[in-house]
Structures are given as structure tokens and as C-alpha cells.
Amino acid sequence: MSGSAPEAPWLRLDRRMVAVDALRLVLAQLPALVALVVVGVDADTVWPLLGVAAFGAVSAVADLVRWSRTRYRVTAEHVERRTGLFVVRHRSVRRDRIRSVDADARLLRRLAGLRRVTIGAGQVNTAGESALTLDALSLDAALALRRDLLDGAGPPDALATLARFRWTWVFYNMVNVWAYVMAAGLLWGAYWTATMFGADPGGWVGGLADWDALGPWRTALVVLAAVGLLGFLGMAGAYFTEHAHFRLERVPTENGTALRTTQGLLKTREITRDDARLRGVALSEPLLWRWAGVTDTSVITTGLSRWSVAATVLPRGPRGVARRVADAVLAEPVSPLAARLAPHPAAARRRRLCWAAAVAAAGALVLYWLAATTALPAATWWLGALALLLPGALLAEAGYRALGHAVSGRYLVLRSGAVSRATSALRRDAVSGVRVRQSLLQRRLGLATVSVSTAAGYGVYTAHDLAAADAAPFAADALPHLAPFLAAPGERPPARDPRGRAAVRQL
Template sequence: MSGEWLRLHRRTFLASAVMSMALVVPLVTVLTKVLLDKEVALRPVVAADAGAAVLIVIGVVIYDVLRWRATTYRITGERVELRSGIMVREHRSIPRDRVRTVDVTADPVRRVLGLAVVKVGTGERAADDKAELTLDPVGRAEADRLRRTLLHGGPETHGTPQDEAPIAELRWAWLRYAPLTVWAFVGGAVLVGVAHRALDIIGVELFSLDALGDLWDRLRVVPAWLLIVLLLAANLLVGTAGAVALFVESWWRYRLDREPSGTLRLRRGLLTTRSLTLTERRLRGVELSQPLLLRWGGGARVKAVVTGLSKNDKETERADALTPPVPLPEALRVAQEISPGEPVALRAHPKAARARRMRWAGFAVVTLAVATAALDALFAWMPWWAWALPAAAVPAAAFFAADAYRGLGHGLTGRHLVARSGTAVRRTVALDRAGIIGWHFRQSVFQRRAGLATLVATTAAGHGSYTVHDAAEAAAVELADRAVPGLVAPFRASGDRDGFVTSA
């Protein structure tokens, strides 16, 4: 490449002006309410609103002009460089061989204007945005050129992914898994709470005392049980609709391809489109994630264990998600195709691990019973049926404790360390043994008495560590020694039962 310094796209000014409406609307609403409460005439109110709106838009655009003038980037044969900063200048430079991922996103405003945001992931584990270079925004064609150049080394000369069958693409039958999330049950209540809070900020009272009193007078004739059922049904209906809408927005036109240059490319999104490209040589395994309701519904999700990914708080899905909620057989097929390995029967954990979980469950039930007794002693209005809660918690706690034990398992293949655990969210990770850079053994006093140990594999990818919970003491040491031969041996204390509990 020529290595010339390039600027962001000029249409960023127009994008900023449009997106400044997110500031204009609430501020103008508050200003209007304040002025009308002071009995200001309508014409001055309109003039004040217009002036405030113009000032906000001009201020945002001026800032964006300064940012545009201060930001340049270039790609040479060896490095990716970015200069930015208005008050404090910053020059960042990374070697091209450290580029792990290229993430291209475009929200509705940028899509209409033909723009996109490019994030270049470096694989660093940083607490802020230093782990990636962000070009916001560039033209759509420039974004595609950057993706090809940084991960493929230049223009693609081989067949395009569309010429071959994808690893996976959206099937609308998967939509049935969208409501299998806790948000389907609390979504309605959360929506009402958010709306109330947002309107309260701008001075609009969603629930006035008079309105609530009038509503209560109307509903008193309805049986309490029927009212509760109707409220729960309405909450479930709104939550389910929200979960389905979120699924459609996040996974519209979903497609996962393997490109000829040795990369995986994921594309998805309805309003905000996303194209994530990651190099397969940086892939360190896959994770099968099964939240409780999705697991009961026979579904799962596939996530990548890879370096260089980050998640913005504004995003609706984690960056490492390779599939939406899909049937379990489909998830297993995709995981096998992405990170091939031979099947393995997971080794069950000792009965002592089940006993530990039963004790935790018993402690939770006792705590709930004590809390109920304390409230009963302090408040005379506690109804007798309040004791139904700790009574119902006994079988529920026992069930989930047994389920958590059944979820424990580990195994070893020629390529992967496989570990499974969890009940609220059951996770099965197949971690590439070549990507394990260290071990950490943990043993509490109670684990030591039960002959159990927790083994943590550290890696530069994914969450940074993956855990085998409550394995037999000897099995944990053997597993670590077999998974990465020679790494643990120097730290094992010969003949000392306590000596193996260390970090490697």
C-alpha cells in the first residue's frame, strides 16, 4: 500500500447533525415544559426551543469538524496507524500481524448515508478502548477495503463466500427460541419502569396519585386472583414481543461463512448491520451456552473463544456470539465445523461435588426461612401463607442443586480441553489445548476435606480463564498434566498432598 494518510468520511458531519436530535428532543421537551409552567407566551417558547435546537446541532457539528480535522489513519505494509485527539494528540500504531478481528457496524443513520464504523481488534486485554482502533466513520467501500486488506492481505482473488454454502444462516423456525429468556417474563415491568423514569426526568408524570386512585377504584371489583393473572399475562405478552423484536433486529439476514483466506465472517442486523471478520488461526475454541429456559427448550448458542473481541454496552449481543439461539443439534454442528474435534464422553465428578451443592441449597433455604421468621416477628401484618415461599424453596433448591451437579463434567481430546458447568446458564467450552498458557489450582477448606479441587485454565482468548469445578483432587492434577504435558510437573510437590495447590 502507498501508506498515505487518509481522513474519515466528510459525511460524518451530516451523520452527527442527525444524531444530535437525540439531545435536542429531550432538552427541548424539558425547556418547553419549564417555560409553559412559567406561563410564557407560545411564540417566545417556540423561539427558545428553536434557538436551543440550533445551538445544540451547531455545537455537535463543530465538535465533529474538529474531530475530523484531527483524525487521520494509514495502513502501511507493516503497521496500522491512527492519529486523533483535539486537545490532547494521540498517535497509536500497531503491527499488522497483531490484527485479530475487523468489526464493521452501521446504524440506521450511517447506513442511509453510506457510512460504517470500523473497529480493528488487536487481541490486547485492556480495560478501555486501547484494545482496538476505531475509525468512525468511513465510506462503505473503504470499510470493505480495510477488512480485506487487514485480514486477507489485499483484494480477494478467490471465490466469494456466497459461492459456497455458509456454515449457518438464519432460519425463521429459530424464532421460537427468542422468548426463552428471563426478559420475556420481566420485560413488561422493565419497560414500564424505564418509561416512567424517562418521562419523570422531563417532568411528565406517568402515574399520578389521582390516576392510580381512580384505577384502583375501578379494579376493586375484579377478583384479586384474576387481576394478578391478567397482570402477569400482560407482562409476559409484552416481554415476549420485546424478545422476538430484539431477535429480529439482532439476527436479521444472519449468515456465517468461512472465507477462502482462512477467516470467519459473520453478518447480521436489521437496523444496525454488523459484519465481523476474525482469523481462524486466532480461534482458541468454542463455547456452547445454554441459559436455563433455552436449555429446557432444547436450544443453545455458540460463542467463539478468540482474542481481539470486545463488547460495547450499547450492543444488544456479545461480539463473540456466532449464532442466535438455535436447536442443540444445530449448535453442535456449527461448533464442530468451526473448531473440529473428536467426540468425547465427559467424565462425571465425584459424589462429594453433589453433596456440596446440596449443602449450598440447604443454606439458602434456611436463610430464607430465618428471614421469613424475622419478618413475621417484626410485622404483625405478615400473612400465614408467607411461609409457603420457604416451603416451596425446599424442593426447588434440591432440584437445582442436583441439576448443577449433573451439569459438571470434563474431558480431553487430541485438540481440546472440554469443561462443562452451570445450571442458570450451562456452559460447555472446548478450549484448544495449544492456547492454554497456565494453570491455577484452588482448594477451599471444605474442598480439601472432601478431596475436591477447582482447576482453572488460563488463556489469552475469550474470558481469559475457563474452570473445571469440583473435580477429584487427583483427577484435576492428571487433567492439567495431560492437557499441557510438562507445564504442571515442575510445580508438583512429590509426596505432599498439599503441594499441588499452586499456580503454573
């Protein structure tokens, strides 16, 4: 206990962690015991299970040591934690820096009524790294700590529920390339376990169908479909465990409001994001799933990077829901996301096509050179060029069509991205700098790119390939400080590039 009277006392983590660790110690021995005693597996093949048991024992004991050596306290200015056996680490986080207080629990901790509390205090670019973890506190202590650190007042009742879990969203989250990775993992684990207990999964699968009669192509198709199905089911399961009971709410805090998400089946994850730090929202729509309206929704806030999970306020879902939630998050009288986005000049398409052609030409050149100097067949160079040019041109078109920008009330709305179309609504008063760029090609085509920098989210949001004449006025809309540097009306470029207009007519 520390010295002077008003100082907060150092506290231990919850005692029930001892029971949890003891139980973990016992549980870790079970697979090996079952294999050796019940199934009677050969001692030679059981060593991986013994490894699992040893690892479980060591980690449980290590956790016990960690528990016994950890103390924490909450003072008027700081949250402090001391931990470590040989090297004592002391970490303190200033309370006004605290951005989020997460409480989650895996099964054992949950059964014991414990919660692991993660106190996040990120800065731009270092966000995502949680500042301090207390593993674990009792549910009451965790709730009290969160109240103390974030809310001040009693348990906040939601002012409004912006979104709730819907089981149909699972379809947006299970069909995914990662499904195959997951299926591979599941199959490998199943195969390994089965062989350990003396089964023969290879023979079992071989006996399922007359594979020889199917031929290699159909076999491949069946395997692909079966593995895919397994993966999709796995993804669906993972989605349910992670997102069940999802709720997005606006809750009152000591000095305003915050967005709170609660989610998880076994492990409840709760993230609170202060509304005072909110600077906008971003919707992103992957190209391959555009037809299905698949959309990811995240908030642009200071103190959290866009890559941090905390920025995501809604699981991947249909565009309509994402739009509604984004509008509710912003709570503007006129939704910025409903603003009609100005399309960018046709020259922007030509710029993209030029780049696609340049990439294809470079690829063809390399292949031509390889064909001339090595045994590569001579036809590869134009085949390679075609293989690069077609997707390149399609991406160029998709990239061009994604372009758009608007100024809507307090917000800038920017849309771009070929593979993943991102629509970002960023508050204008959050803009902390402007950069206008123009390459030689852009200059020839009468285009310019405007980037606004901000302390929130990605840090930079860009309107690619505006008409050169629109660039400076748009930049001045984004940042009024730029207005004094606008050229006198007579010195500005013509309102529209005549060549650009002719090109529009031709198309």
C-alpha cells in the same frame, strides 16, 4: 502531509459526513417544530423537545468539528489516527495486533453510502475495547481498508457457510426478563410523548375495560400479560434489527482462514475472527430454558475476552443448531462435543448439598438472632431456612448433574454450572498452566478441582470436583508437563474412594 516519500499520506474521513451532519442538524429540529407549528403545543410544555433539538444541534456540530479535525493513515506497520480540536489525540495500532475490522452504519450513514469502521486490537482482559474508530468512510474505502488490514487479497468468498439467519430463532430471543424492562421503557416514552401532545393515555387505558369489576388480582394479571406481550414484541423487533441477514462463514485470509459473522437490518455488523487464534468453543445453556434447548454459542479465542460480543458466533438458538455450528467451527474429524463426559463422583453432590445446608443454616442463624432481639416473629427462622434450603438443594442437584469432563483428541471438554450450564471444548495445546485445588471438605469427600489456564476466553476453565484419584491424571492429560510430578503408582490414592462407591450403591 508528512515528510519522506515512502510514507503513506494522511487521509480525511469521507466528505459525505458533512451532509450527514447537516441533515442530522435539521432532523433534530423537526420534533419541536412539528409540536410548535403544526400541533400548536403550548410553549411551556415543549421545553423537553427544545432540549432534544439543542442537544441534536450541538452533537451534529461537534461531529462536524470531529470530522474536520480527523486524519488517518495506513502505513506498512501501523494504522494511525489523529483527532481532536483542543487536545490532539494521536493513536496508532500495530497492524499485526489487529484482530477485527468492523464496518457498520446507521440509517443516515447507510443512505449516504458510508460505513463506520472499528478496528479492534484487544489483548486479554482489555478486549472488547475497540482500539480505533473511523467514522465514517465510504463503503468502498471501508471494504478496501478491511481487505488491506485483514485479508490482503481481494474480497474473500466464503469457503463455507456455517449458519444462516432463521426467523424461528426469534422465539429463543424474545421471551426474556429484559422484555419487561424494554416494555417499561416503551410505555414511559409513549406516555411522555402522548401527554406532550395533549392526549390522556391514563383515561384511554381506564376506558378499555371495567377494571373495578375485574378486581385487583385479575387486573394485575391482565397488566402483566399486556406489558409482557409488548415487551416480547419489542424484543422480537430488536432481535430482527440486530440479527437479520445473519451469516456465519469461514473465509480465507492472507495467512489462513477466519470466521466471519455478518448481521443487522439497518446497521450491518461484520466481525472477523482469525482462525489461528481459535482455541475452542463454548456452549452455554441457561437453567430456566433448558427444557427448550436454548443455547448460546461462543468461540474461545486469544485476544478477545469471553464477554466481548465478538466471541459470540451465533445468536441464541436451539441446541441442535448450536452443536452443529460448534462442530463446524472446530472442524475436527471427531467432534469433541460429542464425547461422552465422565460423570463426577456422588461425593460432589454431597459437597454441593453441604454448601446449600450451610447457607441455609447461616440464614436461619441470622433470622433466629433477629427474632430474639427484635420484633420479628419467632417462626421466621425456620421459614427462612426452608426458603433457602429448597432452592439451594435444587441448585446443588442441577450443579451436580451439570458436572462432566472428557479428553477428546486434541481437546479437553469441561462442563459445569448450575444456573447456566457451560460446555467448553478447549484445545489442549492452548493450556498454559494447571492448578489442582483441594479444600478440607473436598479432601474428606475424596474430591479435587482441576483448573487449566489459557490465554484465550475466560482465561481459566475448571473441572470441579473430580474424584481425587482422577485429578492428577486428568491434569497430566491437560498439560503433559505435569507428568513428571505424578506420584509413583504405590503412592497414589486408591483408584476409587470406597466410601464414595458405597454411597453410589446406596443411591
